[in-house]
Amino acid sequence: MAEEQATRRTEQVDRLGAEWETHRPAVFGVAYRLLGSVADAEDVAQDVWLRAAAADLAEVDDLRAWLVTVAARRSYDILKSARVRQETYVGPWLPEPLLTGPDASESVLVDESVSTAMLLVMENLSPPERVAFVLHDVFGFEFARIAEVLEVSGAAARQLASRARRRVAKANETTPQGSKAERRRLLAAFRTAYEEGDLAGLVRLLDPDAVYVTDGGGKVSAARKLIHGGRRIAEVMVRVGRQLRPDRIELVEVGGEPALVFHRHGRVYSVDTVQISDGLITAYRRVINPDKLRHL
The missing domain is CATH 1.20.140.160 (PhyR, sigma-like (SL) domain)
Incomplete structure (x- = not known):
């Protein structure tokens, strides 16, 4: 038996x-x-x-x-x-980024329910x-x-x-999201303006009432409050860009949506996603908490 x-x-x-x-x-x-x-x-x-x-x-x-x-x-x-x-x-708390593009380490049933925006909505449930x-x-x-x-x-x-x-x-x-293609286009334009330190170019891409959210989790230097206003966000981005000097900025797919991954000193420094409406970025969300980036 x-x-x-x-x-x-x-x-x-x-x-x-x-x-x-x-x-x-x-x-x-x-x-x-x-x-x-x-x-x-x-x-x-x-x-x-x-x-x-x-x-x-x-x-x-x-x-x-x-x-x-x-x-x-x-x-x-x-x-x-x-x-x-x-x-x-x-x-501020943001979801841990999940790589979902062709090089993803985890094949997850990808749809809009794993996007940063949707996970933030579900946080309120x-x-x-x-x-x-x-x-x-x-x-x-x-x-x-x-x-x-x-x-x-x-x-x-x-x-x-x-x-x-x-x-x-x-x-x-x-909180309309806009199409994936439109978000990809705006992020590509944002990357170019960021790399060139083009303040006016960044301002043109940001809604005047846009909000900037940074999740550092107290592990690294990061804004602990939301930053409001397109011009203010652009000024912060240009100033941070001069200090940060990333090795490269990749346009990838995270949580089923376009995202920018900033690399610095051979490591992932941040993962950035956006929310858009009427062709402008209304929310720019950046995860820089290293605990949330290790798996990348």
Whole structure:
């Protein structure tokens, strides 16, 4: 009997190992969307693998759904405690950048739900709303399964997802993103003006009421308050550019959207994304917290 159980166990682990790489992007993807952190999402994926390797999966018909459900439960627990940590975060908080272009180290189910703008919108949802929205609207889970994750009724899960959807839609209406092509064009123009120290050129690309957000996390020198006004932002950029002198500036894809990656002394210094409206940059967001850039 013991030998038979050991054989079944080996077969199960072999099966899991064969299918894991197929399902890992979904496991990582749900965790990243819920937590906004590559490091935390990697930890969740590792936890899910260990949990799956130790579980009896003989009766599991849909392995992907089972794995994503376990990841969602673990992420939900982390998400609730993360709110407390973010309250003590030094300066503005931005999601940890995830490389999603052709050279991405992690193949994640890329869509607008991993963009900086969407993750910031979801930050304003309660943890249960965020879980319900991601599992239903992004991963297509039924409300009965979402209810199990949140330990609520099916009706409550449906209500949470509906409320989250309305809040996300309202936020997207008031903060239009513009097309990916337009953002890429503006970022390319911004890079050129930045490299040339062209103050007037930067001002032309920025909305007069634009906002500049810098996430240094207290680890490096960074503005701890938002900087408002296109001209003011351009002046700061020109001054910082003279001091920074980056090795190179790449136009890449991060979180499914165009981004600028600044390299300095052979390392990634910052990852910058923008929000645009009517052909102008309305929000310029820069992550320079080194803890959030190590994986790049």
